[in-house]
Amino acid sequence: MSALPLPPQRLLTTAEFAELPDEAEARYELQEGSIVMSPRPRPRHQLCLGRLVARLAEQLPEELEVLPEVDVDLELTPASRPGFVRAPDLVVVRREVLGRVEDRGLIRACEVVLAVEITSPGTSRMDTVVKHGEYADAGIPHYWIVTLDDSVALTRCHLGGEFGYVDAAPARGRISFDEPFPVVLDLAALL
Numbered sequence: 169m170s171a172l173p174l175p176p177q178r179l180l181t182t183a184e185f186a187e188l189p190d191e192a193e194a195r196y197e198l199q200e201g202s203i204v205m206s207p208r209p210r211p212r213h214q215l216c217l218g219r220l221v222a223r224l225a226e227q228l229p230e231e232l233e234v235l236p237e238v239d240v241d242l243e244l245t246p247a248s249r250p251g252f253v254r255a256p257d258l259v260v261v262r263r264e265v266l267g268r269v270e271d272r273g274l275i276r277a278c279e280v281v282l283a284v285e286i287t288s289p290g291t292s293r294m295d296t297v298v299k300h301g302e303y304a305d306a307g308i309p310h311y312w313i314v315t316l317d318d319s320v321a322l323t324r325c326h327l328g329g330e331f332g333y334v335d336a337a338p339a340r341g342r343i344s345f346d347e348p349f350p351v352v353l354d355l356a357a358l359l
Contacts, residue, residue: 180201180251181250195207195255198254213286219357220284235259238269239253252302260282260349277308282309284314285311303333310324316359320355343355
């Protein structure tokens with residue numbers, strides 16, 4: 169693995185983070201200006217992600233697109249301050265966003281209709297507490313947390329005013345709902 173060319177002891181803005189070279193061996197995010205690295209997800213996680221992307225792509229309204237593992241500027245700080253960039257396992261955005269983010273542009277939190285994280289060993293607290301709070305603070309209207317235990321569970325969260333997300337009880341098996349778009353999922357078929 170090559171080393172990231174970062175100045176020592178320096179917090180980065182979102183723009184500076186966007187200029188860093190891509191690294192295939194790990195995932196990098198920006199948390200209050202500090203680089204946070206996590207290993208690439210395990211095969212079970214990737215299998216679930218691929219199948220979820222496919223199921224959503226089949227059912228999304230024409231004006232929406234599903235994108236796996238893209239950087240999102242959470243826009244929690246002014247551009248000149250240390251920033252926050254997360255790479256959700258997948259996001260759903262309006263189709264017109266794709267033209268704006270060509271060639272290393274970052275998706276903005278205000279453009280995300282849905283963010284999804286699939287918990288892995290070592291990411292449960294990050295996904296259910298830290299990112300849960302950051303995504304709510306960033307105004308992402310819908311957040312799903314997929315848990316891969318003995319069976320697949322999906323916790324749907326939606327913004328509930330000034331208090332952040334309101335979480336539904338974890339669902340298992342075959343589910344259907346209308347928000348943020350009509351969808352039917354067989355969670356057991358994701359693995």
